[in-house]
Amino acid sequence: MDKVFIESLVVDAYIGVYDWEHEQTQPLVLDLEMDWDNQAAARSEKLSDALDYDALSKAVTALIQSRPRALIETVAEEVAALVLTEFKCPRVRVKVGKPQAVANARQTAVEIVRAAV
Numbered sequence: 001m002d003k004v005f006i007e008s009l010v011v012d013a014y015i016g017v018y019d020w021e022h023e024q025t026q027p028l029v030l031d032l033e034m035d036w037d038n039q040a041a042a043r044s045e046k047l048s049d050a051l052d053y054d055a056l057s058k059a060v061t062a063l064i065q066s067r068p069r070a071l072i073e074t075v076a077e078e079v080a081a082l083v084l085t086e087f088k089c090p091r092v093r094v095k096v097g098k099p100q101a102v103a104n105a106r107q108t109a110v111e112i113v114r115a116a117v
């Protein structure tokens with residue numbers, strides 16, 4: 001299957017379990033890998049045949065910034081559900097990184113793979 005990628009999408013969000021995390025935003029860094037048949041778009045050159053990574057990036061950003069969340073696991077699940085349902089993508093891998101979470105780590109992250117049922 002062909003793929004569409006969004007790499008290192010930075011979204012400032014209210015995210016975390018601790019009180020101080022509810023008072024200031026932190027960056028989340030998202031990597032998305034999506035199954036998509038790219039041949040139709042290549043032939044037609046119509047954006048409507050493509051998985052629009054620009055529209056998708058904006059929708060993911062709006063979703064994450066719509067309310068605070070405690071865990072990055074929740075962010076990953078909600079982003080995956082958005083991609084599968086709103087963008088009719090059959091399969092998505094979502095990695096959500098929280099680079100400021102652990103002082104001596106470059107980044108902490110979770111990754112999930114979800115498919116349409």
Ligand SMILES: Nc1nc2c(c(=O)[nH]1)N=C([C@H](O)[C@@H](O)CO)CN2
Pocket residue numbers: 015016017018021070071072073098100101102
């Ligand atoms: N698996 C996870 N572990 C932790 C999370 C998380 O979202 N998923 N979050 C925290 C705190 O919010 C932390 O990021 C504060 O530095 C701790 N562990």
